Amino acid sequence: MSSRAPSTVPTITDVAEQAGVSIKTVSRVLNREPGVHEQTRENVLKVVAALNYRPKLSARSLAGARSYLIGMLYYDPSAAFVGGIQKAAAVRCREAGYHLVVESLENDAVDIAEQVERMVSALRPDGMVLIPPICDNAQVLATLRATRTPCVLISPGGTGHGMARVAMDDELAAEELTNLLISLGHQRIGCIQGAPDQAASGLRFSGFQRALAAHGLSLDPALIHVGDFTFPSGVEGAHRLLSRRNPPTAVFASNDDMALGVLAAAQRLGMQVPADLSIVGFDDSPAASLVWPPLTTVRQPLAEMARVAVEMLTERAAPGDEEGASAGAEPPSRVIAHELVVRDSTAAPRPVARAGNTPS
Amino acid sequence: MSSRAPSTVPTITDVAEQAGVSIKTVSRVLNREPGVHEQTRENVLKVVAALNYRPKLSARSLAGARSYLIGMLYYDPSAAFVGGIQKAAAVRCREAGYHLVVESLENDAVDIAEQVERMVSALRPDGMVLIPPICDNAQVLATLRATRTPCVLISPGGTGHGMARVAMDDELAAEELTNLLISLGHQRIGCIQGAPDQAASGLRFSGFQRALAAHGLSLDPALIHVGDFTFPSGVEGAHRLLSRRNPPTAVFASNDDMALGVLAAAQRLGMQVPADLSIVGFDDSPAASLVWPPLTTVRQPLAEMARVAVEMLTERAAPGDEEGASAGAEPPSRVIAHELVVRDSTAAPRPVARAGNTPS
DNA sequence: CTGAAAGCGCTTACAG
DNA sequence: CTGAAAGCGCTTACAG
Numbered sequence: 001m002s003s004r005a006p007s008t009v010p011t012i013t014d015v016a017e018q019a020g021v022s023i024k025t026v027s028r029v030l031n032r033e034p035g036v037h038e039q040t041r042e043n044v045l046k047v048v049a050a051l052n053y054r055p056k057l058s059a060r061s062l063a064g065a066r067s068y069l070i071g072m073l074y075y076d077p078s079a080a081f082v083g084g085i086q087k088a089a090a091v092r093c094r095e096a097g098y099h100l101v102v103e104s105l106e107n108d109a110v111d112i113a114e115q116v117e118r119m120v121s122a123l124r125p126d127g128m129v130l131i132p133p134i135c136d137n138a139q140v141l142a143t144l145r146a147t148r149t150p151c152v153l154i155s156p157g158g159t160g161h162g163m164a165r166v167a168m169d170d171e172l173a174a175e176e177l178t179n180l181l182i183s184l185g186h187q188r189i190g191c192i193q194g195a196p197d198q199a200a201s202g203l204r205f206s207g208f209q210r211a212l213a214a215h216g217l218s219l220d221p222a223l224i225h226v227g228d229f230t231f232p233s234g235v236e237g238a239h240r241l242l243s244r245r246n247p248p249t250a251v252f253a254s255n256d257d258m259a260l261g262v263l264a265a266a267q268r269l270g271m272q273v274p275a276d277l278s279i280v281g282f283d284d285s286p287a288a289s290l291v292w293p294p295l296t297t298v299r300q301p302l303a304e305m306a307r308v309a310v311e312m313l314t315e316r317a318a319p320g321d322e323e324g325a326s327a328g329a330e331p332p333s334r335v336i337a338h339e340l341v342v343r344d345s346t347a348a349p350r351p352v353a354r355a356g357n358t359p360s
Numbered sequence: 361m362s363s364r365a366p367s368t369v370p371t372i373t374d375v376a377e378q379a380g381v382s383i384k385t386v387s388r389v390l391n392r393e394p395g396v397h398e399q400t401r402e403n404v405l406k407v408v409a410a411l412n413y414r415p416k417l418s419a420r421s422l423a424g425a426r427s428y429l430i431g432m433l434y435y436d437p438s439a440a441f442v443g444g445i446q447k448a449a450a451v452r453c454r455e456a457g458y459h460l461v462v463e464s465l466e467n468d469a470v471d472i473a474e475q476v477e478r479m480v481s482a483l484r485p486d487g488m489v490l491i492p493p494i495c496d497n498a499q500v501l502a503t504l505r506a507t508r509t510p511c512v513l514i515s516p517g518g519t520g521h522g523m524a525r526v527a528m529d530d531e532l533a534a535e536e537l538t539n540l541l542i543s544l545g546h547q548r549i550g551c552i553q554g555a556p557d558q559a560a561s562g563l564r565f566s567g568f569q570r571a572l573a574a575h576g577l578s579l580d581p582a583l584i585h586v587g588d589f590t591f592p593s594g595v596e597g598a599h600r601l602l603s604r605r606n607p608p609t610a611v612f613a614s615n616d617d618m619a620l621g622v623l624a625a626a627q628r629l630g631m632q633v634p635a636d637l638s639i640v641g642f643d644d645s646p647a648a649s650l651v652w653p654p655l656t657t658v659r660q661p662l663a664e665m666a667r668v669a670v671e672m673l674t675e676r677a678a679p680g681d682e683e684g685a686s687a688g689a690e691p692p693s694r695v696i697a698h699e700l701v702v703r704d705s706t707a708a709p710r711p712v713a714r715a716g717n718t719p720s
Numbered sequence: 721c722t723g724a725a726a727g728c729g730c731t732t733a734c735a736g
Numbered sequence: 737c738t739g740a741a742a743g744c745g746c747t748t749a750c751a752g
Contacts, residue, residue, distance in 0.1 A: 419745035
C-alpha cells in the first residue's frame with residue numbers, strides 16, 4: 001500500500017523533478033543567485049508555489065555557512081525594555097529570512113559562560129544581540145569573542161569591548177531632561193542614580209551634571225542617591241532626599257521604575273506631584289503613562305535600535321565576509337535618535353519658599 | 361602550512377577517533393541510550409569534555425526526528441505578561457536541551473497564517489507554545505493543526521480547539537476577588553470587562569457574577585463597562601461609572617492595565633483610593649505594585665504555566681510517540697494554582713452614604 | 721554491548 | 737546558463 005507517498009513534506013528533489021531541472025538550479029533560484037535563465041526561474045518558482053515547498057533550515061544550515069539564526073541573550077530586569085527590543089528584532093529577522101532564538105540567563109549565575117557556550121555551539125547562530133545588563137557582562141563577552149560569534153551590543157557603554165554597538169545618546173538625553181527642569185525654574189534638583197555596574201548609569205548622571213554646570217548650578221552631594229534601577233531603590237532615595245531640611249523641588253530619576261518609586265513615596269508623604277515636587281524618569285516604560293500624573297521621561301528608540309542591530313548582523317552574515325569584518329577596523333557604532341516625552345509630572349516649583357513642607 | 365587543522369570545531373568523528381569507538385557509540389552516550397558499557401561511557405564522556413565537544417543542532421535535526429526547537433508565537437498586548445511566560449519557557453527549554461524560537465506576529469495581519477506556516481516549515485519545531493491573544497486566533501490554530509505541529513495553549517478558554525492547554529482558573533480567581541470586595545462591605549460594585557474576543561474576559565466576568573449572585577447582590581447593568589484590556593479603556597470606564605448619580609464604591613477591573621486606568625481617573629477626579637473607591641485588578645503586572653496605592657490583584661502563575669507547557673511539549677516529543685498522542689484521546693488540560701495579592705487599593709466603603717461624592 | 725552503512729536535505733566547489 | 741558529485745554532522749534502522 002501507499003504507506004509513504006502522499007503526506008510527506010516536499011523536498012528540493014521533488015521540486016527539481018517536477019520542474020525538470022537539477023536541484024542545484026532550484027537552489028540557485030531560491031537563493032536569488034544570478035545567472036539563471038528567466039524562464040527557468042519562473043518555472044521553478046511555479047513548482048515551488050504549487051508544492052508549497054519551503055527549504056528546511058537544518059539542511060541549509062548543515063550544508064552551508066549560515067544558520068539563519070540570530071541569538072538574543074535575555075535577562076529580565078525590565079520586561080518592557082526587553083519586550084520592545086525583542087519584538088522589533090523578531091520582526092526584522094523574519095523579514096530577512098532569519099529566526100530569533102532567545103535564551104534566558106541569570107546575570108549572576110556562576111556557569112553563565114557555559115550556558116552561553118552551549119547555546120552557541122549547538123545553534124551556531126550567525127549573530128547575537130546583547131542587551132543590558134548582559135551586554136556589560138565580561139564573562140559573556142569573553143565567551144562570545146572566543147567562539148568568534150558576531151555580536152551587536154545594544155548598549156550606550158563607551159567601554160568598547162571591540163564589538164559593534166547601537167544605542168541612543170543617554171548622556172545627551174539626560175542633559176535635555178535636566179535642562180527642562182532648570183528651564184521650569186528648579187534650582188535644587190535631586191538625582192537618583194542607576195546601578196553602578198551598568199554603563200547607562202554613568203552616562204545619564206554625566207548628562208545631569210553637564211546641564212547643572214552649564215547653568216552655573218552647584219550639585220549638592222546630599223541630593224544624590226545611588227539606586228539600582230529598581231522601584232524600591234526609588235522609594236528609598238525619595239525618602240532620603242525628601243526628608244532633608246532643604247529638600248529638592250525636583251528629582252531626576254535615572255529610569256522610570258525609580259521615578260515611579262519617587263512618585264509613590266511622594267504621594268504617600270502627602271505631597272502633590274508636580275506642585276510640590278517635579279519628577280522625571282527615563283525609558284518611557286509602559287507604566288510611565290499608566291500612573292497619575294503620567295511621567296515626563298525620554299523615549300528610548302527600542303524598535304529602531306533592535307532593527308538596526310539585526311540588520312548589522314544579517315547583512316554581515318553574507319558568506320565570504322570573514323576577512324573584511326575581522327580586519328583591525330574599528331567596529332561600527334550607531335547612535336539612534338531619542339525623543340523627550342513631556343507629560344504631567346513636571347511643573348514650575350512653588351513660587352515661595354516652602355522649605356518646611358516635607359513631613360517630619 | 362596547516363591551514364585547516366587546529367581551529368576547527370570538533371565533530372562526533374573526532375570524539376569517536378580519540379575515544380577509540382564508533383560514532384554510533386558516541387551518539388549513544390550523548391543521547392543517554394541504554395546498553396553502553398559503563399567504562400566505555402565514561403571514556404567517551406572524558407573525551408567529550410577534553411575536546412569540549414557539543415553536537416551541532418542542525419545535524420541532529422536533519423538526521424533525526426526531532427529539531428530540539430520549541431516555537432513561541434508572540435504578540436505584545438502586555439509586555440509583562442509575555443515576558444514572564446517567555447523567560448520561564450526559555451529556562452525550561454534549556455534544562456531540557458531545547459531552544460526557544462520566538463516569532464513576533466501581528467494578530468490582525470492578513471497573512472498571519474502564512475507567517476506561521478513559514479516558520480513551521482523552516483524550523484520544524486517539536487512544539488509550539490501559544491499565548492493570548494494568539495491562542496484565540498482561528499487562522500493560526502488552523503495552520504498549526506494542518507502542519508501537525510504539537511501545541512500547548514496558555515489559555516483559559518474552554519473552547520477546546522482539540523489542543524492541549526494550561527491555565528489558571530480565571531473564573532474562580534475573579535470570584536475570590538469579588539468576594540473580597542463584598543466581605544469588605546461593598547454592595548455596589550462596578551465591573552470593567554476585558555476584550556470581548558478573548559476567552560479570559562468572559563470567564564472573569566462570569567466569576568464576578570457568580571460572587572454577586574452567591575451573596576444575593578443584584579448586578580446593575582449601568583455599572584458594567586466593556587473595555588479591551590487597555591489603560592485608556594479603564595479610564596473611559598471609570599468616567600462612565602463614576603459619573604453616575606449612584607456611583608459604585610468599588611470597581612472590579614478585568615486586568616491591571618484597566619485597573620490602573622480607573623486609579624488614574626479617580627485620582628484625577630480628586631478621589632481618595634481606597635477611601636472613596638476600592639479597586640481590584642487582575643494579573644499582578646509589574647506596574648500594579650509600582651503605583652500608589654499598590655493594587656489588590658491576582659497573581660497569574662506565569663512561570664509555572666510556561667514551565668508546564670514546555671514540559672508537555674518536550675516530553676511528548678520523544679520519538680515514536682506519534683500514534684499515542686493523535687489517538688482520539690482528549691488533549692491534556694492543566695490548571696495551575698493562582699494567588700490573591702491583597703494590597704492597598706481595597707478597603708471598606710465610607711460608613712455613611714456619600715452618594716453626592718463624585719464631581720459633577 | 722558495539723559498529724558499518726545509509727541517508728536526512730540542503731550548499732559548496734568544480735565542470736562544462 | 738546548468739548539472740553531477742561530494743559532503744555537512746549527525747541519527748536511523750539493521751547486523752552481529
